[in-house]
Amino acid sequence: MANISCTDIVKSYGAHPVIEGMNLDIPDHEFVVFLGPSGCGKSTMLRMIAGLEEVTGGRIVIGGTDVTTLPPGERGVAMVFQSYALYPHMSVADNITFGLRRQGIARAEIAPRLAHVAQMLGLEPYLDRKPKNLSGGQQQRVAMARAMIKTPKVFLFDEPLSNLDAKLREKLRTEIRKMHLQLKTTTIFVTHDQLEAMTIADRIVLMRDGRIEQMGSPDEIFERPATRFVADFIGTPAMNFLHATMQDGHVARAGNIALRLSPTDFPRLRPGQNVELGLRPARMKLCPEGTPGALTGTVVLVENMGAEGQVITDVDGHEMSFTTPAFRGLAIGDRVSFAIDPGHVHAFDPQSGHSLREE
Amino acid sequence: MTRKRFVTLSLVPAIGLLATLALVSVAGAVWFSLMNRTLRSADYDFVGAYNFLRLLRDRRFMNALEISALWEIITVLGTLALAVLLAVMIFETVKKPLWRNLLCFAFLVPVLLPRVAAAFIWRFLYSPSLGVINYLCGLVGIGPVEFLADPSLALISVAVVDIWQWGLFFTVILLKLLETLPRDPIEAALLDRARTWEIHAYVTLPMLKGPLISLALVKAVESLRSFDLIFVMTGGGPGTATETLDLYAYQMGINMGGRISYASAMSILLLIVTTVAFTIIWKAGKKWAS
Numbered sequence A: 001m002a003n004i005s006c007t008d009i010v011k012s013y014g015a016h017p018v019i020e021g022m023n024l025d026i027p028d029h030e031f032v033v034f035l036g037p038s039g040c041g042k043s044t045m046l047r048m049i050a051g052l053e054e055v056t057g058g059r060i061v062i063g064g065t066d067v068t069t070l071p072p073g074e075r076g077v078a079m080v081f082q083s084y085a086l087y088p089h090m091s092v093a094d095n096i097t098f099g100l101r102r103q104g105i106a107r108a109e110i111a112p113r114l115a116h117v118a119q120m121l122g123l124e125p126y127l128d129r130k131p132k133n134l135s136g137g138q139q140q141r142v143a144m145a146r147a148m149i150k151t152p153k154v155f156l157f158d159e160p161l162s163n164l165d166a167k168l169r170e171k172l173r174t175e176i177r178k179m180h181l182q183l184k185t186t187t188i189f190v191t192h193d194q195l196e197a198m199t200i201a202d203r204i205v206l207m208r209d210g211r212i213e214q215m216g217s218p219d220e221i222f223e224r225p226a227t228r229f230v231a232d233f234i235g236t237p238a239m240n241f242l243h244a245t246m247q248d249g250h251v252a253r254a255g256n257i258a259l260r261l262s263p264t265d266f267p268r269l270r271p272g273q274n275v276e277l278g279l280r281p282a283r284m285k286l287c288p289e290g291t292p293g294a295l296t297g298t299v300v301l302v303e304n305m306g307a308e309g310q311v312i313t314d315v316d317g318h319e320m321s322f323t324t325p326a327f328r329g330l331a332i333g334d335r336v337s338f339a340i341d342p343g344h345v346h347a348f349d350p351q352s353g354h355s356l357r358e359e
Numbered sequence B: 001m002t003r004k005r006f007v008t009l010s011l012v013p014a015i016g017l018l019a020t021l022a023l024v025s026v027a028g029a030v031w032f033s034l035m036n037r038t039l040r041s042a043d044y045d046f047v048g049a050y051n052f053l054r055l056l057r058d059r060r061f062m063n064a065l066e067i068s069a070l071w072e073i074i075t076v077l078g079t080l081a082l083a084v085l086l087a088v089m090i091f092e093t094v095k096k097p098l099w100r101n102l103l104c105f106a107f108l109v110p111v112l113l114p115r116v117a118a119a120f121i122w123r124f125l126y127s128p129s130l131g132v133i134n135y136l137c138g139l140v141g142i143g144p145v146e147f148l149a150d151p152s153l154a155l156i157s158v159a160v161v162d163i164w165q166w167g168l169f170f171t172v173i174l175l176k177l178l179e180t181l182p183r184d185p186i187e188a189a190l191l192d193r194a195r196t197w198e199i200h201a202y203v204t205l206p207m208l209k210g211p212l213i214s215l216a217l218v219k220a221v222e223s224l225r226s227f228d229l230i231f232v233m234t235g236g237g238p239g240t241a242t243e244t245l246d247l248y249a250y251q252m253g254i255n256m257g258g259r260i261s262y263a264s265a266m267s268i269l270l271l272i273v274t275t276v277a278f279t280i281i282w283k284a285g286k287k288w289a290s
């Protein structure tokens, strides 16, 4: 059990910087998710914490010990790889106990620990098998067992579920979360899947091009995106964006569209100022035509998502989508009106992309 | 035309040719081995299994059999051991691709040398009066060592040349194989606190078990054909200390005796022994690798 603290971490390959001055503090017991598009440096950051990659600059402290220059085996971390990275020629049992045997722990002590993790992850029937004779989900459980049996200070997961099908991914995600509730080991989990991040994280570190774009609980990230990038990255269907100009009475206008913004959330907006509005499809509701503040457009496409449907509409030349459970009554070409609660409208600076909301 | 027929038809000529060539020579050797032909006289008799029975009582033949077996074991194990050691060392210490490629290129040179050329080079290196190796030995106060004339050293000294040629070649192959292995299990082993040698002993080399067995088999077959090397370096001597079966057969059949029937019998026996031995090794290797 340990907290992790990264100070001014820099990593470059040759002249090309991949991580540019990361500062990160993860308290004990926390489940942190590194989220971001492919290539933003999530794996690099994780691998530097694991010691598989050297830092170009900065310090990494785990549980009060400066591990910046320690080899991976001495940092007290365990890692689960996307490829599972099992030892292909060893049985499942040997795979799981390899680390303990390397530490010279007695066989008599290893056996009960193996039995315990195998029971926890439901691997008892497979202990004598070779990894290649297991399904992807079972292989990933072996990889998790191999990490757990070491009772590390920190768990590191690098996109562990990406190679699994959707159903299994969901199941293992729940299992990982349950495992964390039980063991309470500090965990860093890397994913590019925002839904996975939202469901599993205590705290999300959203990264972009080697920098932290926003750090916060899933709710904060979803409800209070600090930048347009975050707002766009989080949530399915993706947020609608609309360039608008402020007018008197805290109204943002884009052509025929006029939306009133909350003066308490955005006290500094001045008439004439350009803003980029962000409207979450899930926050908009179907309403009768003529309702004040409603947007009206024609249906371009209806996508059935089961319980809800995404309705893509053309509003005054802008493509806007919203979700509604009542999508089944809508057809292409229909006129629809939908409204959003002013409390759920986001506004960003068009130049910097920063949110204009005041906390 | 079905695929199967096409495959059959295209294979028949080549296999037919090979089979004819192999069968004719084997049949010829069997035919000779049942008689008492020599190069000295034209007349001969049919003697049945006499040559084979004599072989079993021929102490020099038994010696040659032993030397051949020793030669196989020393060269195959030596080559693989050298290749594994060097490949792992280079894999761990030389990280720059340029240096690695230069090393690989240098390591390929010995095997490109004709065997006779390699043999002459090393005969010179081993020379007690002029050789570099004995000069170095002299510096540390040993020698001169009669590498090729000392019966207890000669076989090893010749094997060193073979291992030098093939071990370095196999080092290159193994290094390239190590480079193709996925990084993840190695990194997992690092996190599992495995030391460098443990990573290779428990993770990478077991992952290369299949290729290693294939390399061993290739080398074993190759080692059977070391006639030229041994012939140039020692000619089978001193005495019979490096006389393998093929050298003995050559001495018997062509060089000294001209007893071609006896030599043929020896070749047939050699053929049977190697076929049986290799079938067993092949089967065992496949079972072990799976």
Ligand SMILES: Nc1ncnc2c1ncn2[C@@H]1O[C@H](COP(=O)(O)OP(=O)(O)O)[C@@H](O)[C@H]1O
Pocket (backbone or CB within 6 Å): A013, A018, A036, A037, A038, A039, A040, A041, A042, A043, A044, A045
């Ligand atoms: N060994 C390497 N050499 C050069 N560039 C690398 C290396 N590893 C990663 N990169 C670069 O670093 C960036 C971040 O990679 P990575 O951390 O794997 O991204 P992520 O895991 O977020 O998808 C990428 O642009 C990638 O091209």
Ligand SMILES: [Mg+2]
Pocket (backbone or CB within 6 Å): A042, A043, A044, A159
């Ligand atoms: Mg990655």
